[in-house]
Amino acid sequence: MTERLITHLRHVDLAVPDYDKQLAFYTGTWGLRAEHTDTGLTFLAAEGSPEQYVVRLRRDADKRIDLIAFGAASDADVDALAARLARDGVRLVSEPGDLQTPGGGYGFRFFDNEGRTVEISASVAVRRHRPVEEGESIPVRLSHVVVNSADPEGTRAFYERHLGFALSDTLTHPRMGQMMWFMRVNAWHHSLAIARCPHPSLHHASFELRGLDEYMRGTGRVLRAGVEKIWGPGRHLAGNNTFSYFLDPSGNTMEYTTELEQVDEDTWHPHLYDFTRPEVADQWGTANAMNEFVAQRSFNDPDRGLFAAPPV
Known part of the structure; x- marks a missing residue:
């Protein structure tokens, strides 16, 4: 059995042509919070989650999954996983290094067998979050x-x-x-x-x-x-x-x-x-x-x- 170095799911990143409608839906209806925003780019957090964001929206002409992100326990595990994938012939999109997304951290990206971009990261700063209260109908x-x-x-x-x-x-x-x-x-x-x-x-x-x-x-x-x-x-x-x-x-x-x-x-x-x-x-x-x-x-x-x- 392959040693498991991934610990959990972090976020899913989506590119959408109707960015403004999507942003209004996820913040006004779905119950996520826009924590970080740049031009045509918004990082959406769940109130009860320590993750910096759980959805990233990006304006683009094409509708696509930008990437699916998973966490690892340590920078050393990130390096070990990147080395394993490269040795097995998996195509890396980026080598392990410092991340420039909210919370920073250390990670890399690769393509899976069908071409989806996957990110693995560690050492991402924990977001200040809170317990979701009784009756609050928003994502945890x-x-x-x-x-x-x-x-x-x-x-x-x-x-x-x-x-x-x-x-x-x-x-x-x-x-x-x-x-x-x-x-x-x-x-x-x-x-x-x-x-x-x-x-x-x-x-x-x-x-x-x-x-x-x-x-x-x-x-x-x-x-x-x-x-x-x-x-x-x-x-x-x-x-x-x-x-x-x-x-x-x-x-x-x-x-x-x-x-x-x-x-x-x-x-x-x-x-x-x-x-x-x-x-x-x-x-x-x-x-x-x-x-x-x-x-x-x-x-x-x-x-x-x-x-x-x-x-x-």
């Missing part, structure tokens, strides 16, 4: 990111072999075979999941709320704001987390969730779940059916940023 932290993949088996193998991710559970279909893989880097059931899709793209990003009441209040607030809901509210079987999926102004799927399962990594054995069983998709039975409409919206637009590092 970035829970997980799910990517669409045209080669999901290869993508799973890449993250297991090179980055030490472990498989938690798999969703299957009687005719289509295995369709989604939930991957972890710590006790949380998944920080990353990989979905089978005709093209690489963002499937969704998920934000943890304080508890069930806050999750439902948040779901209601976003609904009242007129944001299009595509699925939920409900509770998945894999991960045992709640879900409400909405579309941001660019058509990216964003999720409110809570109570994601934490597993005992020493004893956990991955399950194969047939997601055509209603209780697999939604244990509660309260969500609208998972159908072709929901699946198509989650396919998203093909990512235009593959094997093209973001300018910042």
Whole structure:
């Protein structure tokens, strides 16, 4: 087994053509805080998270994932991981060095097997944050990111072999075979999941709320704001987390969730779940059916940023 040097998920960075609409959505509706802003660039924090930011928005003509960022425990681990990837023939975008983003730190970037830019960093300054109070329906932290993949088996193998991710559970279909893989880097059931899709793209990003009441209040607030809901509210079987999926102004799927399962990594054995069983998709039975409409919206637009590092 590959030694795991990644500790956790830090942030997801998105490039969008409708930057102003996106910024208004994430700060005015979704509940994130704009902590740092430059021309056409905003770093958005979650009130309960020590991370400097959990989403970065960048103005661009193309809609794309700029990068997905993970943390490491030390600068030495960053160096070790960069050396391992280079030795294995993974294409580095940048060598380890000082980061110029909020909180500083030490890190590097590389392309994964399908061309997504991934950043690994350590020594980033902890953001001054606070406990989210009872009844506050705003994100506590970035829970997980799910990517669409045209080669999901290869993508799973890449993250297991090179980055030490472990498989938690798999969703299957009687005719289509295995369709989604939930991957972890710590006790949380998944920080990353990989979905089978005709093209690489963002499937969704998920934000943890304080508890069930806050999750439902948040779901209601976003609904009242007129944001299009595509699925939920409900509770998945894999991960045992709640879900409400909405579309941001660019058509990216964003999720409110809570109570994601934490597993005992020493004893956990991955399950194969047939997601055509209603209780697999939604244990509660309260969500609208998972159908072709929901699946198509989650396919998203093909990512235009593959094997093209973001300018910042």
